[in-house]
Amino acid sequence: MDYYVSKKCEAPGEGTMEKPFATIGEAVQIARPGDKIIIGGGLYREWVNPIMGGSCDAERITYINKQGESPIISGAELVENWEKISDGVWKATIPNDIFSDYNPFADPIFGDWYDDLGQTHHTGELYMDGQAMYEAATLETLMENSSDAMGEKVYRWFAVVSEKVTELWGRFMDRNPNEHRMEVNARAYCFFPKSEGINYITVSGLTMEKAATQWAPPTAFQPGAIGTHWSKGWIIENCVIRDSKCSGISVGKRHDVKDNIWSINPEKGGAQTYTEIVFTNIKNGWSKENVGSHIVRNNEIYNCGQAGIVGNMGGAFSKITGNHIHDINVRGEFSGAEIAGIKLHCAIDTMIDDNCIHNCYRGLWLDWQAQGARVSKNAFFANTVEDLFIEVCHGPCVIDNNLFLSKINLQNVSQGSAFVHNLFTGRLNMSSDTNRFTPYHLPHDTFVGGVMVIYGGDDKVANNIYIGNCSEETGFGNCIYNGYKDINSGSFMQTDDCPMKYVNNTLPVDIHDNVYFNGARKYENEKGAVEVPDCNVKFDVSEIDGEYYLTTNLFDYDLDKKVDLITTDILGKSFESEAVYENADKTALIVEEDYAGNLRNGSKTCAGPFAQPYDKVLLKKTYKRLMFTPRAKSIL
The missing domain is CATH 2.160.20.10 (Single-stranded right-handed beta-helix, Pectin lyase-like)
Incomplete structure (x- = not known):
């Protein structure tokens, strides 16, 4: 069965070519093995959370762009109504409802083998005309307009999070943010199943951008703007993945009770806790029959802070081919031992x-x-x-x-x-x-x-x-x-x-x-x-x-x-x-x-x-x- 999605229509739709769904999430609810979701061009500000996968390689669920059109799944929301505070500094107040149950500006980047380089960084990001700005260490340093900042680093932001609202302070130099497209990343994922074992999904011809992804070490759950989440037999092809805070594509590890335990309680070393996680997951079903065997091909992945493709265990038996991966961690805001164009355990x-x-x-x-x-x-x-x-x-x-x-x-x-x-x-x-x-x-x-x-x-x-x-x-x-x-x-x-x-x-x-x-x-x-x-x-x-x-x-x-x-x-x-x-x-x-x-x-x-x-x-x-x-x- 083919279902259609279009930004040109209003909800509710029927998924037909004549009356398409307005969101990809509507199609997710009814997709079954063998179905194809054909997505029209436009900007989809949603988290696509597949609830069902295919039954085998021949009976996949496929999410694909409509021929000749370029759909974009964005983790970001618009921020408007900026108020000028002083020369070069503006402020916008965002209701926390925009973030649902996850506010990335209240979520510090954290995890095993992560190095913050002396400054707290959050998974949140502020974008001006699609370009990520730089997080300031404190509101005071943002207000100081330090001459140490050069080039694009002069454009900085700082967030003050309270119970109901998030204040975004930005240094824009001589620019007026009300005259630019200002966005914040508001979702942790673009295309990522919340549950494990959502097998045999094909994602083809989509652009995914601006996800508020957390650090993805091998000893913790590994998120990505798009990810397979401990499943089998995905195909991710002909996509563009860009501007993910940490990782672009994840073929990585599931949640474990000892995630990031080395950073939380370093009684045991990281090598030992990693080894324990390997044995634990073998006992819990990590095998070729259950996990991995993905195909990641012909994608362009860029402007990610940690990795273009990341994975521990979940990417075994896979094929990664024909991808163009560039500009990973080139901003150098943070560092750590998990940074590469492709980082696999x-x-x-x-x-x-x-x-x-x-x-x-x-x-x-x-x-x-x-x-x-x-x-x-x-x-x-x-x-x-x-x-x-x-x-x-x-x-x-x-x-x-x-x-x-x-x-x-x-x-x-x-x-x-x-x-x-x-x-x-x-x-x-x-x-x-x-x-x-x-x-x-x-x-x-x-x-x-x-x-x-x-x-x-x-x-x-x-x-x-x-x-x-x-x-x-x-x-x-x-x-x-x-x-x-x-x-x-x-x-x-x-x-x-x-x-x-x-x-x-x-x-x-x-x-x-x-x-x-x-x-x-x-x-x-x-x-x-x-x-x-x-x-x-x-x-x-x-x-x-x-x-x-x-x-x-x-x-x-x-x-x-x-x-x-x-x-x-x-x-x-x-x-x-x-x-x-x-x-x-x-x-x-x-x-x-x-x-x-x-x-x-x-x-x-x-x-x-x-x-x-x-x-x-x-x-x-x-x-x-x-x-x-x-x-x-x-x-x-």
Whole structure:
């Protein structure tokens, strides 16, 4: 059954094309498996709270835009009737009824691993013409008009919340807020089921904006402007998610009685409380049969304070593909250990491919238990801290055919990862983590197979291209593995039953057939390495009319070297989990596609993410437009 929604009609409607519903919430009440909700253009100021999901993949409930129209679900409400208090300062008084049962201006951001940077921040936000202003620390500092504020930071707000009203004070400099569109975020979500287990929903072609989302650590309930809330089989596609206070899309954790317990009562450390939550949720039904297996594809996600996509456990067995994620935490109002374009815990058997992630605090962060995850054919550039952070994963995890183009490409605090056919143009960092015992799983399962510290090593590194900075500076290339034993030099033996006795040891590594330019250095025991002398490989990422392009002279250097096609047989299995490097469906892994999706022919190919030299490479996904073209204005 198809139901229609239109902002052009008044309630009550009938959901027909002739008499559509006026709100999406009306359609939610009657939608059943197999139904489609077709939403017309316009601004919908409501929280869409699905009460029923589909019964299976073939019988979904679908929420989709009407063809050619652009519906927007907003968490915000208009604020009018501003009163001038002094030069540059205005005040508006809002009845608290506008917030229903949740006033974000009375809700401080809080949670495990959150850093307020010395100032209380609230989930509330004030927007002028769609642009978020900055929260002042106190009303006094707002009134002072400090000369320390520069640029957009001069536009600040402060809220005074009482029982019946909320006073919003704003510094607007020489602007009159009554002449601008002023909004406050009034709802915690745009599209998010209140209940768990609302399975098999498709959301397509909608814009979601201005949600008052709370901080989303892995040890607490994880909200988002749109989220799956501990369900199975969602598809979120072709959407725009923007201006969420913390996170855009959540495929994350449910509510638990010990949410944020480390921050509330730090008798136990965060690593321990996190581990307890993993075991608790396994007992309570976290499995492939019940949770995860989502598809998040071809969305644009930007202007979020914490993460574009966030999730712990709830995103396992999922596919995140073709998304354009940018400008995450670029305002820097608050910080913490959960900030990235994509931040996932327990990304078991999750495919992350063909995404374009740039201008984020951190690009992709796989934290704890990324066992079976694959990171393939993504473009990373202009990220502040690094492109990829892999933390306390025991493997196997496959990273292939990516373009790492920021100043720092990798922070590797894991073991058992396979890095193959990538392009690395920045620094690499690596360390062990012997302070925490972290879980690993049975293959393709949520069931925990054991816990152990991260000794480091056990990585398989082959067929990559590394570009240095034409200096003696270390950190470019596989020289970061110097001091690690080669896989052929013998096994890692633990004759003592005390794991901490071996904290100064590392697992052997298998590194071969990589190519190095501009002074990037090979691993000291590497076989088949090519260090190209007297070269000056250049690369640049540019934006032209909203599209992103890569220019390089890399293909001017002819390389005759051929390398083996990477397969399950070559990679073998990871040490600690004893799990095979294979696809999520248990079939053999063959890294036969290059970055552009073209096949590598035969058992021999060339190193790097491209199967052959290209004059022009157009990436096929909706939001990625990286091509080899003439040089333009750089954004790096």
